[in-house]
Each structure stands twice: as C-alpha cells, then as structure tokens.
Amino acid sequence: MNKRLLIGVGALVVLGAGAFVVQRELAAADRRARVERLLAEVDSELGQSTPRPDDLRRVLGNVRSEAASAPDDVALAVAEVRLLRKLGNPRRAWEAVQVRATAPGAPAELRGVAAEVLAEAVALTGDPGELRQALELAASRGRDSGDANALQLAWLLAFRVGDPEDFAALGAELRAQHAGTPDARLVEVLGHDLAALLGARLGIGVEELKASAPDPRARALGVLLESLGERPSLAAVDDLATALGDGAPPEFDLVRAFRRIERIGAERGEAAQIALFDALDDVEAVLEREPSSVDARDIAVLALIGLWSSPRGLEPDERTQLKAYLDWLLRNAGDTHARASVWREMRSRIDG
Numbered sequence: 002m003n004k005r006l007l008i009g010v011g012a013l014v015v016l017g018a019g020a021f022v023v024q025r026e027l028a029a030a031d032r033r034a035r036v037e038r039l040l041a042e043v044d045s046e047l048g049q050s051t052p053r054p055d056d057l058r059r060v061l062g063n064v065r066s067e068a069a070s071a072p073d074d075v076a077l078a079v080a081e082v083r084l085l086r087k088l089g090n091p092r093r094a095w096e097a098v099q100v101r102a103t104a105p106g107a108p109a110e111l112r113g114v115a116a117e118v119l120a121e122a123v124a125l126t127g128d129p130g131e132l133r134q135a136l137e138l139a140a141s142r143g144r145d146s147g148d149a150n151a152l153q154l155a156w157l158l159a160f161r162v163g164d165p166e167d168f169a170a171l172g173a174e175l176r177a178q179h180a181g182t183p184d185a186r187l188v189e190v191l192g193h194d195l196a197a198l199l200g201a202r203l204g205i206g207v208e209e210l211k212a213s214a215p216d217p218r219a220r221a222l223g224v225l226l227e228s229l230g231e232r233p234s235l236a237a238v239d240d241l242a243t244a245l246g247d248g249a250p251p252e253f254d255l256v257r258a259f260r261r262i263e264r265i266g267a268e269r270g271e272a273a274q275i276a277l278f279d280a281l282d283d284v285e286a287v288l289e290r291e292p293s294s295v296d297a298r299d300i301a302v303l304a305l306i307g308l309w310s311s312p313r314g315l316e317p318d319e320r321t322q323l324k325a326y327l328d329w330l331l332r333n334a335g336d337t338h339a340r341a342s343v344w345r346e347m348r349s350r351i352d353g
Contacts, residue, residue, distance in 0.1 A: 035067070036067060036071075036074065036076065036077065039060075039063055039064060039067055039077075039080075040076055040077075040080055042060055042063075043060055043064065043080045043083065043084065046060050046084075047083060047084070047087055052087065054088060057084055057087055057088050058088070060084060061081065061084040061085070061088070064077055064080050064081050064084065065081060068081065075108050075110060075111055078097075078098060078101060078111060079110060079111065079114050081094075081097055081098075082094045082097060082098050082114045082115070082118055083114070085097060085118075086117075086118050086121070091118045091119075091121035091122040092122040094118040094122075095115065095118045095119045095122050098111060098114065098115045098118070099115065102114075102115030102138065103115070103134075103138075109141070109142050109145045109146040109148075110142075110146075112138045112139075112141055112142045112145075113138075113139070113142035113146075113148060113151050115138050116135050116136075116138035116139035116142060116151065116154060116155075117139075117154065119131060119134060119135040119138065120132075120135040120139070120154060120158060123135060123293070124290065124291040124292065124293060125292050125293060126293055127161075127293025127294075127295070127333065129162055129163075132158055132161055132162040133162055135154075135158050136155050136158035136159055136162060136164075136167065139151045139152070139154040139155035139158060140152065140155040140167075140171065143155055147178070149175065149178070149179040149182050149184040149185070150184055152171060152174060152175045152178070152179070152184065153175060153184040153187055153188075155167075155171050156168065156171040156172050156175055156187075156188060157250055157252060159171055160195050160198075160199055160252070161291075161294075163199060163202055163203070163337075165196075165199055165200075165203070165218040165219075165221050165222050166217070166218065166221045168195070168196070168199060168221075168222070168225070169196075169221040169222055169224060169225040170221070172188040172192055172225050173224075173225060173228065175188055176188055176189070176228075183241070183244065183245060186241060187241065187245075187250075188229075189229055189233065190233050190237055190238055190241045191238070191252055191253070191256055192225060192226070192229050193226060193229060193232040193233070194232075194255075194256040194259050194260070195252060195255075195256070196210060196222045196225060196226055197210070197259070198255070198259060198296050199222065200218075200219065200222060201299075201339065201340065202295070202296070202337075202338055202339060202340075203218055203339060204339030205218065205219045205222075205339075209223075210222045210223045210226055211223040211227075212224045212227050235257070235260050238253060238256055238257065238260075239257075241253075251286070251287045251290040251291045251294070254283045254284075254286040254287045255283070255287050255294070255296055255297055255300070257279075257280075257283045258279075258280040258281075258283035258284050258287070258297070258300045258301075258304075259296075259300060261276045261277070261279050261280040261283065261304075262276075262277075262280055262300055262303050262304060262307075264276055265277065265307055273307070273311070274308065274311060274313065277304045277305075277307045277308050277311075278304075280300060280301075280303075280304040281301060281304050281305070283300075284297045284298070284300055284301040284304070293333075295330065295333065295334045295338060298326045298329060298330050299330065299338075299340060301322075301326050302323065302326050302327060302330070302344065302347065305319055305322065305323040305326070306323070306347065309323070320351065323347075323351065324348070324351055327344050327347055327348045327351070328348070330344050331344050331345065331348065
C-alpha cells in the first residue's frame with residue numbers, strides 16, 4: 002500500500018470518528034432539550050390550581066418512558082415523585098425513589114423529596130422505623146445543602162417519633178443556621194407546646210423540663226425551652242399559621258387543641274364547653290392530615306372527659322367516640338405512653 006493510500010485511509014478513519022462524536026453530541030443535546038421540555042411540562046401541570054388526574058398520569062408516563070433510558074437522571078426521578086405525590090400516592094412515590102435515595106452518596110435533592118413523601122406516607126401508619134428513616138433523610142438533606150425546610154421537617158419528625166434529644170438539637174440547629182426565616186420561627190412559636198407534649202408522652206412534667214434536670218431527656222428539652230424564652234401567645238401561633246398557609250404543618254392545630262385544654266381550668270359554664278368543642282375540632286383537623294397522631298387522640302380524650310364531667314354529660318355518639326379513641330390509644334400506644342394507665346382506667350369506667 003503506497004503512502005498516499007495510507008494517508009487517505011487514515012483521513013477516512015479520522016473523519017468517521019469525528020462524525021460519530023458529532024452525532025453522539027447531537028443526540029445528547031436533543032435528549033437534553035427533550036428532558037427540559039418534559040420537566041417544564043411537569044412544572045406546568047403541577048402549577049395548575051386543580052390539575053386533571055388524567056393529565057398528570059399522561060405526563061407521568063412520559064417521565065417514566067424517558068427515565069427508562071436514563072436511570073441516573075435525578076431531575077426525572079424527582080419529577081416522578083412529585084407527580085405521584087400530587088396524584089395522592091405518597092407510598093408509591095416513596096417506593097419509586099427508596100432504593101436510590103437511601104443508597105450511599107445519594108443526591109441531596111433526592112433525599113429531600115424522599116423524606117417528604119415518606120413522612121406523608123407514614124403519617125397514615127405512624128411506623129416508628131419509617132419515621133426515623135424519614136427524619137434521617139430530611140436531616141441529611143438539610144445539613145448537606147443548607148435547606149431550612151428539610152431541617153424543619155426533620156425537627157417535626159423528631160417530635161412525632163418521640164426523640165427529645167434530636168428534637169432539641171435540630172431545633173437549636175435550625176434557629177442557629179436559619180435565624181429569621183419562617184422555618185426557624187416555627188421552632189420559636191411551637192417549641193414550648195411540642196416540648197410539653199413530648200414530655201407528657203415520656204411521663205416528664207413541664208416543671209421538670211430544665212437545663213439542670215438529671216434526666217437527659219428532660220435536660221435536652223429544658224435547654225431548648227430556656228433558649229426560646231417566653232412562650233408565645235396563641236395569637237402568635239395563629240399568625241404564623243396564616244403566614245405559612247398551606248405549608249403550615251398539622252402541629253399548629255395540635256398546639257391550638259392543647260392550648261384550649263389548658264384553658265379549661267380558667268373557664269366556666271358555656272365558655273368551657275365551647276373551648277372543649279373547639280379542641281375536638283382542632284383534633285379532627287390534625288387527624289385528617291396525620292391519622293396516626295397519638296397526641297391528637299389523647300387531647301380528644303381529655304376534651305371528651307371534660308364534657309362528660311360537665312352538667313351536659315356525653316351524648317351517645319360522643320361516648321362511642323371516646324371509646325374508639327381510647328381503644329385506638331391502648332392498641333397503638335398502650336405499651337409506650339406514660340398516660341396508658343389513665344386510658345385503661347377511663348376505658349373501664351365507660352364499660353362500668
């Protein structure tokens with residue numbers, strides 16, 4: 002083969018390789034543009050005030066089809082989770098992202114959406130293991146990316162799972178790193194009441210929640226409470242809930258119910274009854290969003306017992322409701338809650 006022929010063959014090889022590279026880059030650019038259009042469509046559908054389920058499912062199918070050829074695309078994985086959540090399927094959303102979100106080195110954004118949908122799914126069951134997993138995902142997202150909303154979720158999950166040390170530490174962290182934000186304000190407005198409710202679960206009275214307490218759980222909560230200063234008014238609770246709008250967690254209604262029960266000692270007659278009925282309404286609002294709430298049912302029991310002790314007594318349906326609350330509490334928290342013996346006594350009194 003002469004030299005000229007060799008040069009020609011070499012040129013063809015180089016040109017062929019170059020054409021392949023150009024073709025590959027064009028295909029990648031085309032795919033990026035296609036994904037960007039798809040993600041824009043996802044945002045558009047989710048941004049609708051009342052998105053149509055059929056449209057959401059259609060876009061979900063397109064997302065899954067595109068993701069099948071790009072299993073490592075984080076944006077598509079997040080889009081699938083968002084769509085499933087909007088369709089009212091937080092458990093399926095969690096299952097779709099669980100493996101990737103819990104793998105070592107998982108992207109922070111993926112851990113964040115995974116924590117949100119798992120928290121929503123476990124609100125139905127109250128499973129402590131899943132609550133802990135959601136807490137850890139949210140905390141890691143918040144710490145790695147500086148996401149205040151993720152830290153706020155982790156703080157609320159620490160309350161729900163019943164961990165006073167994490168509750169206190171995350172509250173302090175949120176206030177230190179995100180001072181002045183609505184997320185930090187949430188700790189300042191709800192912290193006193195949630196600490197009291199958490200202490201009640203553990204059999205620790207409010208008066209025992211001190212930074213000098215010998216019990217490490219009471220001490221952790223006491224340190225947080227001392228840093229928070231004076232307990233905010235109920236008006237401050239309502240103002241922040243209004244400012245947060247749909248983003249306000251169910252703990253706002255829980256705190257309202259708790260405050261109303263506290264006021265009963267200072268109320269008389271019709272005013273006391275109104276406060277008790279208002280507390281029951283607040284409890285129902287909590288249970289609509291967090292059906293597994295032990296604290297909400299415990300407050301409902303206190304409200305119904307208050308009505309039972311009043312001159313009006315209990316209507317038959319209220320008596321049935323009280324039984325149902327007590328049965329649920331004894332079945333789901335009878336071995337762990339400090340007030341379980343009170344629930345058993347009340348249940349036996351109803352039957353008696």
